[in-house]
Amino acid sequence: MYDTHYGLTGRPFQLTPDARFWYETATHRKAMSYLGYGLAQGEGFIVITGDIGAGKTTLVGHLLETIDPRRLHAVTIVSTAIDARDLLRTIATQLNVDPAGLEKAQLLTAIERGLHGVARTGRRTLLIVDEAQGLPVDALEELRMLSNFQAGGHALLQIVLLGQPEFRERLHGSERLEQLRQRIIAIHHLDPMEEHEVADYIAHRLSIVGWQGRPDFADDAFAALYRVSGGVPRRLNLLAGRVMLQAAVLDLTLIDAGVVETVAEDMAADLPMPTEAVAPEPVRFVADEVPVPVTPSPAPAPDEGLRARVAALETRVEQQEAALRRILTLLVDWVESDREQPDLSPLHRPSAWDHAA
Structure with missing residues (x-):
């Protein structure tokens, strides 16, 4: 809705990764440098970790946009805690090898044959494994074994592992993964x-x-967006999308910190966090070691400034509820009619920004 309201050609803050929206932050620039170095080596493992929503999948999408398909045959799989045998079958399928009815030894031979087939086209295979933290140790060991396949002294397969922070901890902490660790040629945390x-x-x-x-953003809006999202791209996209929707509903031409904070409060109310446990009543002990409850000090009465802020918030909430009721009514009318688009003009109320424009 907000894209149409502001004349945009698409949704700029969609959650689905899209390589068109690639933006190179400092940490993503460093990650691309590590990937470039690793790919130039042509062997071993490259490991990229990051928190949920840090942009790992977007990073890979950008990587695939930049590599030369005449030199690299890229294969991407998403692991969901699959065991070693199923992982091998998935890789075989990606190499156009039918794994049906094959025992493990036959499956490994078939995968090696598939890798040689790619090599005969003048390319090497790049295997990208997303959500690698879900792989059991046995599956990771199978990947290490696959990385040993060679032809003419050159590796047939190079592997990129993407995972959440706990995957990095597993790599450093498991004795069983020592041989895999020795094959990691580049690692970076987003x-x-x-x-x-x-x-x-x-x-x-x-x-x-x-x-x-249009809409424009005040400087304090960016500080608020960072404060609420923590700088995590997916959280920032989710928040910014909701902020744009709020601005469209209220027909705003300027988004400031107040708008961002209001939306953040609404989102927190939609998905409330678990209530913290109530702390036990504090006690003090006298000489005979009998616990005596400490009477808490009475809460101070709210000052006039606080009352004014609460009243302002209540007024804003009422305005938002009224706006939402109007737009829902318009949308219902639109669905029940043959019109192509609802008339949103009743929502275009004049504001100080309109006069300023």
Whole structure:
């Protein structure tokens, strides 16, 4: 809805990874450098880790856009805690080898034959395994064995492992993975973006879909977006999308920190966090060691400033509820009619920003 309202050609903050929206933060630039170095070696393992939503899948999408398919045959699989045998069957299928009815030794031979088939075309195979933290040790050991396949002194297979932070901890902490560790030629952990990168990130994604500065963003909006999202790309996209929707509903031309914080509060209310356990009543002990409850101090009465802020928030909530009721009514009318698009003009109420424009 907000893309149409602001004349955009698409949704700039969709959660589905899209290589078009690639934005190179400092940590992603470093990750690409490690990937480039690793691919130049032509062997071994490259490991990229990061928290949920850090942009690992987007990074791989960008990598696949940049590599030369005449030199590399890229195969991507997503592991969901599959065992070693199923992993081998999945890899065989990706190499156009039918794994049906094959025992393990036959399966390994078939995979090696498939890798040789790719090599005869002048390419080597790049296997990208996403969600690697779900793989059991036995499956990781099978990947190590596959990395040993060679032809003419050159590796037939190179492997990129993408995983959450616990995968990095497993690699460092498991004695059974020592041989795999010795084959890792590059490793990088994706950190959240820095606060100063948020404004350029938002502007970049908006520019891809034809943004012409409407709505505009106040400087304090970027600080609020960073504070709420922690700089994690997926969280930032989710928050920014909701902020744009709120701006469209209220017909705003400027998004400031107040808008961001209001949306953040609404999102927190939609998905409340578990309530913390109530701390036990504090006690003190006298000489005879009999516990005596400490009477808590009475809470101070709210000052006038606090009352005014609460009243302002209540007013804003009422305005938002009224706006949502209007738009829902319009949408219902639209669905029940033959019109192509609902008339949203009743929502286009004049504001201070309209007069300023």
